[in-house]
Amino acid sequence: MQLPNGPQTPRVLQMLQWIASPLSYMEACYKRYGDIFTLRIDKTRRVFVSNPNALQQILTSDTKEFEAPGELNQLFAGLLGKRSVITTTSRSEHQRQRQLLMPPFHGDRMRSYGQVINNVTEEIISQWECGKTFCVRSATQAITMRVIMQAVFGLYESPRAQKIEQLLREVLEESSTPLSVAFLYLPFLQKDFGPSSPWGKRMRRQQRVDQLIYEEIRERREQLDASRTDILSLLMEARDEAGQPMTDEELHDELMTLLVAGHETTATALAWALYWIHKLPSVREKLLQEIHSLGDNLDSSSIFKLPYLNAVYCETLRIYPVGMLTFSRKVKTPLSLMGYQLEPGTEVIGSIYLTHQREDLYPEPKKFKPERFLERQFSPYEYLPFGGGARRCIGMAFAQFEMKVALVKILSQCELALVDNNADVKPKRRGLVTGQDRPIEMLVKNLRPIKSRQLDIVNT
Ligand code: HEM
Numbered sequence: 001m002q003l004p005n006g007p008q009t010p011r012v013l014q015m016l017q018w019i020a021s022p023l024s025y026m027e028a029c030y031k032r033y034g035d036i037f038t039l040r041i042d043k044t045r046r047v048f049v050s051n052p053n054a055l056q057q058i059l060t061s062d063t064k065e066f067e068a069p070g071e072l073n074q075l076f077a078g079l080l081g082k083r084s085v086i087t088t089t090s091r092s093e094h095q096r097q098r099q100l101l102m103p104p105f106h107g108d109r110m111r112s113y114g115q116v117i118n119n120v121t122e123e124i125i126s127q128w129e130c131g132k133t134f135c136v137r138s139a140t141q142a143i144t145m146r147v148i149m150q151a152v153f154g155l156y157e158s159p160r161a162q163k164i165e166q167l168l169r170e171v172l173e174e175s176s177t178p179l180s181v182a183f184l185y186l187p188f189l190q191k192d193f194g195p196s197s198p199w200g201k202r203m204r205r206q207q208r209v210d211q212l213i214y215e216e217i218r219e220r221r222e223q224l225d226a227s228r229t230d231i232l233s234l235l236m237e238a239r240d241e242a243g244q245p246m247t248d249e250e251l252h253d254e255l256m257t258l259l260v261a262g263h264e265t266t267a268t269a270l271a272w273a274l275y276w277i278h279k280l281p282s283v284r285e286k287l288l289q290e291i292h293s294l295g296d297n298l299d300s301s302s303i304f305k306l307p308y309l310n311a312v313y314c315e316t317l318r319i320y321p322v323g324m325l326t327f328s329r330k331v332k333t334p335l336s337l338m339g340y341q342l343e344p345g346t347e348v349i350g351s352i353y354l355t356h357q358r359e360d361l362y363p364e365p366k367k368f369k370p371e372r373f374l375e376r377q378f379s380p381y382e383y384l385p386f387g388g389g390a391r392r393c394i395g396m397a398f399a400q401f402e403m404k405v406a407l408v409k410i411l412s413q414c415e416l417a418l419v420d421n422n423a424d425v426k427p428k429r430r431g432l433v434t435g436q437d438r439p440i441e442m443l444v445k446n447l448r449p450i451k452s453r454q455l456d457i458v459n460t
Pocket of ligand 1: 392
């Protein structure tokens, strides 16, 4: 089998480059090798693809030609557990987990989260003061963390929920540095030398979160309440095709998955959206005009239909996609891809970042231009911030809803400005996804009186 070309540098160098600057490394490989190339970032050789036709082939034959996740997903196992929809190694188990997880994320349920998003955003805005500055990421992270905590557990103000929130924030902050990523890729570094060693500290925090989640599950099982509509309650009632409920371990792993996947990604995306809207005055003006055209009584279905808001949302996730890659897919039966014969066991990854940077699809790809999404439609293999096929992001509708409602709420209530409008913020690895390379600070110039800034989220 001849794999697509790729750098011939030693594996350890490839890994270091991959850990330190994955986006520029992928761009350099794209320039040299084109739409398909092979990297050796650990023991496995992985084929990176950014050609829409090849992506279509991979994502539409996901269940037939590919096994459950590739080895790379095991990097998440320490944090999420081995029974999570992201880490399970069995194809049938993955399908079962998805079936159990999907109902709380269907469109109808989604709208019931509108009020939560509205209230939480309002709460964060109420902490801002005219003439003062705030850190955008801290604000968006507080919004998305509280929203997901409420959606998952119902109440986030209980002492246990607050403790989970705080510990989780610490665990994730710690996992975001390149050094922590090196720990994941190099399992021999994962040694617990006591509570003050890096890995030991991390393990103890993680154990504390696990323990609190198991306590919550136990308590809920003891006090079943059929009127609750939070995700944990729905998952406890869910049954698979064989009529079996989820075990405590499965519940724990899925809750961790939703808490982690559901807030970090959306917090970064929301921070990017606020950055671009305030970096480019024309974007902000158009958006404000559109929002004002709705009048005072905004409801979630009108927000969802705003074309320019949708274009800004799409362009935010195009230019610097938070998930730079799809999960890797492991070839099950011999596969012909772009003229290469791939043997079973080969891992194939869709490069979302490179696909979104293609000049042929997105002229001047480094420029933020929401208009592209008004001028043409892109196929799910040309624009794929949430991946696709059998593993497409479960939280796609949730994230979209949350971002749009929070943005409208913030823009209609607050006049903000970037503290440093000249600084160009760039994307950078943040754990296993991407984030901003520097903190974005904003100045609160004006806050509109509460009456005229009331946002009425009608659950239609
Ligand atoms: C802007 C926000 C988000 C982005 C950019 C994002 C992106 C992604 C991507 C690229 C994948 C991999 C898909 C593939 O390999 O085909 C994924 C999977 C996943 N996402 Fe998201 N996501 C976001 C928000 C969320 C939210 C809010 C939740 C849950 C509340 C969530 C839960 C998941 C889960 C459970 C999976 C695994 C699906 C599977 O393996 O079958 N994500 N996401």
